[in-house]
Amino acid sequence: SGEDILIEERDENEVLYQTGIDREGNASEILVCSPGSHALNPAFDVTPASLISGIITEKGIIDANEESIARSTRPSMKR
Structure with a gap:
């Protein structure tokens, strides 16, 4: 759960x-x-994992599961 994550509050004048x-x-x-x-003006939010279906990366969109994340972070074997 994200209950223990301290969320930075940014200056309200930004909005x-x-x-x-x-x-x-x-x-x-x-x-x-x-x-x-x-x-x-929170700097970020904490989204429950059950609401995340994909992760946008520089390589494209990957499924939001441990296997897809691990596969996307392995070093490429291309030369």
Whole structure:
């Protein structure tokens, strides 16, 4: 279970504000929610294994089981 994993909380301003270029060509930060709003901004989540059917890798999508993961991490025999 993921209950013992400490999840980093990132700054809420990362989701409350966006930066873009205004009409004068200047970088500008704007509030994208109602004034006074607050947000939770976890750096990641813990997904139950039963909900994961595949893992996206640089080699493609592999099945989310020990055999497929082990096979995908073995050194390649190609020359």
